[in-house]
Amino acid sequence: MFMAALILIISTALFFFYIQTVCQEILRRRFDRDYYKAIVHANRFEFPAIRKAIEEFNAPVDYARVRMTLKCDFLALTYLLKNACNVRPRLSREERLLALYFRATLALLALRHGLKLREQPVVLRLTAILQYFANVIGQRVNLVRFGDLTASDYLLDL
Amino acid sequence: MDAGIVVLQYTTYLLEAGLLAYLLLRRRAGRLSALTVYVGLLLAVDAISRPYFLYRFGFASPQYASFFWLTDVLLVLAAFGLIAAFFRRACAREHQLWRHIRLLLTVVLILVAGVSWFSLSQYYNQLFTQFIIEFQQNLYFTCLVLNTLLFLLIQKLALADGELTLLVSGLGIQFAGPAGNFALVHLTAGSGFGNVLYTYLGPLCTLGMLSTWFVAVARVPRTVRVPELGPQVAEMAVTVGRRP
Numbered sequence: 001m002f003m004a005a006l007i008l009i010i011s012t013a014l015f016f017f018y019i020q021t022v023c024q025e026i027l028r029r030r031f032d033r034d035y036y037k038a039i040v041h042a043n044r045f046e047f048p049a050i051r052k053a054i055e056e057f058n059a060p061v062d063y064a065r066v067r068m069t070l071k072c073d074f075l076a077l078t079y080l081l082k083n084a085c086n087v088r089p090r091l092s093r094e095e096r097l098l099a100l101y102f103r104a105t106l107a108l109l110a111l112r113h114g115l116k117l118r119e120q121p122v123v124l125r126l127t128a129i130l131q132y133f134a135n136v137i138g139q140r141v142n143l144v145r146f147g148d149l150t151a152s153d154y155l156l157d158l
Numbered sequence: 159m160d161a162g163i164v165v166l167q168y169t170t171y172l173l174e175a176g177l178l179a180y181l182l183l184r185r186r187a188g189r190l191s192a193l194t195v196y197v198g199l200l201l202a203v204d205a206i207s208r209p210y211f212l213y214r215f216g217f218a219s220p221q222y223a224s225f226f227w228l229t230d231v232l233l234v235l236a237a238f239g240l241i242a243a244f245f246r247r248a249c250a251r252e253h254q255l256w257r258h259i260r261l262l263l264t265v266v267l268i269l270v271a272g273v274s275w276f277s278l279s280q281y282y283n284q285l286f287t288q289f290i291i292e293f294q295q296n297l298y299f300t301c302l303v304l305n306t307l308l309f310l311l312i313q314k315l316a317l318a319d320g321e322l323t324l325l326v327s328g329l330g331i332q333f334a335g336p337a338g339n340f341a342l343v344h345l346t347a348g349s350g351f352g353n354v355l356y357t358y359l360g361p362l363c364t365l366g367m368l369s370t371w372f373v374a375v376a377r378v379p380r381t382v383r384v385p386e387l388g389p390q391v392a393e394m395a396v397t398v399g400r401r402p
Contacts (some may be wrong), residue, residue: 004292004344011338014302018330022370025324029377061174071310095369 023101026094027132035138036131039080045073045134051127054120061119067109070126074102077133085140102129148158166361171205173368176374186375192243193325193371199236202365203229212290227290231274234297237329238267241304243366246325247319248312263304295340321374328370335363 018135040048046069054057078099082089109122178197181187187194208226215221242263249256274297281289309326314318339359342351 001345004295007295008338008345011299011302011334011341014330015334015338018327019335020368021327022324022331022373024328025320026373028320037393064393094373095169097369 020101023098026098028127029132031135031139033137035142036134037138039134039138039141043076043080043128046075047073047127047130051124051131054124058120061123063109063113063119066119066123067106070123070130071106073130074099074133077130077137080137081133084137085144095133098129098132102126105129160357163357163361166358166365170368171201173365173372174201174205177368177372180372180376184375188393190375192240193375195373196236196240200233200364203233227294228278230294231278233300234294235271235274237332238270238301238304241329242267242303244322244329245308245311247322248315248317250313251333266300266304270297291340291343295337295344296353298333298337298340302330302337305330305333315323317387321377324370324374324377328367328374331370332363334366335359335366 001016037047050066050069054061078091078095081089081091105122105126107117109126112119112122160202174197178194181190181194182198207230211222211225245259245263246256249259272291277289277293281293305326309323309330312323312326317323336356336359339356343353344354
């Protein structure tokens with residue numbers, strides 16, 4: 001009985017650990033340039049500012065505001081992922097997994113806030129997911145050309 | 159049968175066939191030979207022979223049940239071989255370490271195969287009792303521990319091999335889910351919750367593993383930014399081209 005309980009606990013923990021590893025490995029993908037900047041600029045996303053505040057100034061997390069901002073950015077980015085330059089208006093398997101990962105991490109943020117634990121690492125993880133989404137959209141948009149301009153060149157000039 | 163499980167099963171068959179076709183047609187089978195063999199075996203067992211036994215003998219028949227559990231053991235032992243192949247890939251530059259690991263893996267394989275053979279032959283008549291649950295729970299957990307050791311080794315050696323990390327993580331999902339579920343069935347003996355969960359969790363974990371492997375093998379290689387030719391390079395070119 002004891003052995004079975006031990007196996008249950010360890011296996012469950014490792015199950016979630018491996019899922020997290022897969023997500024982190026997908027997020028590690030390098031893009032040949034920072035496509036996300038044009039998308040952030042055009043849509044006025046706020047997640048880079050949050051990340052900068054934490055990374056450079058170690059700013060404390062205003063939980064309610066940060067949560068709302070990240071959630072809004074997430075909703076807008078997933079909408080763009082589905083509809084911007086996408087032949088099939090739906091998320092790919094990788095994107096769906098990352099969207100789930102985002103939601104789970106957001107729930108973890110709420111838990112850490114409730115337990116009064118450090119929130120910065122979780123917020124950084126959330127911004128990394130959003131940056132990945134913005135990079136994917138940017139890369140996709142970059143492939144579409146309008147005359148001599150790519151869509152991202154056009155967005156940067158706005 | 160529940161429509162949800164049917165959809166899950168057919169999606170799994172499609173992914174198995176798709177991954178095998180991808181590995182063979184994109185000429186990845188040579189580099190990932192162990193993975194190709196394992197996926198081929200998985201397809202042969204899961205999508206061909208099990209449905210055949212199901213069609214021939216029926217879901218409630220002892221023949222189908224025996225075949226299902228014995229092929230499950232076979233698949234776990236094949237996955238053990240796959241882990242060994244991944245260990246070899248991780249130790250490609252560490253020959254001394256590989257020699258030790260090879261010895262360890264051989265001992266563990268003989269132990270696992272020996273214990274499996276002995277237990278199954280001893281309890282073959284009582285196969286559909288608590289025995290098979292406990293046996294599978296231990297077998298899956300052994301492979302999960304080995305897989306986790308491999309994962310830790312990859313981290314320790316600081317290998318920049320994203321493909322291997324994803325392949326190992328996929329295998330980890332496939333072992334961790336069922337190992338935990340078998341333990342739950344063992345702990346809640348008599349209640350149907352664990353069994354119902356296994357009906358869905360098993361195919362879901364296989365689906366998760368295959369999707370992760372697809373991401374790993376179909377991934378576009380990382381693009382390297384080529385530095386722009388600066389004035390120094392242009393100057394160097396002029397210097398090289400100049401006659402003495």
